[in-house]
Amino acid sequence: MALSVSYGERYGWTVVQVAGEVDISGVAALRERLQRLITDGCLRMVVDISRVDFCDSTGFAVLVATRRMLASRSGRLRLVLPGPETHTRKILQLFGIERIFDAHDSVEDALADLREAVLAEDAPAESAGAAGPEGAEVVPRQREGSRVTAD
Template identity: 85%
Template sequence: MALSVSYGERYGWTVVQVAGEVDISGVSALRERLQRLVTEGCLRMVVDISRVDFCDSTGFAVLVATRRMLSSRGGRLRLVLPGPETHTRKILQLFGIQRIFEVHDSVDDALADLRAAVLGEPAPAAAAAGADAADAVPRPREGNKAVAD
């Protein structure tokens, strides 16, 4: 399946939908789109890879590079992963995706705390707990400088 990348905005966050195969043949399109969004000022991004059928190390590297680019500009990146029993998720877990990224099971979960704030609702317990857990996860370091979300 060919790679497809589309995006929109929800609650002030850019939501990028990725579908298909993220491998050496299609990774440049993903890299270019994500970099362009960041350089255009999108500093809060949810990348939904729940419809990705395959993601190799080049795709993972693009996600890491995008996170670093956002972090260096004071931005944040949240990921929506494929289902727990999918091959793609298992591979990404081997790469250590949950130690590096704030991960969610759906776009709605990724934006639950924002939706609650916009609508004046109390933050969902799961979203609040997820945010605390994400803050406690060690983040990669560049040199002696910690990468901040």
């Protein structure tokens, strides 16, 4: 499966969705997208690799370089890993991914603390009747980004 990279914004963080195979043939597209987002001003990023079928050492190196690039700008990176029983996660664990990164099992988990903060900020507006119908979840607007594919 070809590499696919798309991104959007949630709770003030850029969420990058990566799917397919992250190997020598597609890693340049991933590296370019992540670096471009950072140079364009992104300082808080969640990279969701939960739909990655394969990730070799070149893909891991891109994730480490992204983390370093963000850290050098006082930014933060959170990583969403594939399921615990997947081959890809087992390989990434051999690389030490969970020791190096702020790793999560889902985008929702990675952003949970931010969601709670946004909901707490919006609580006074809800009680004043400015929000939607009672019981409706307040979710900030999401910005969708472009899709990059590599064959």
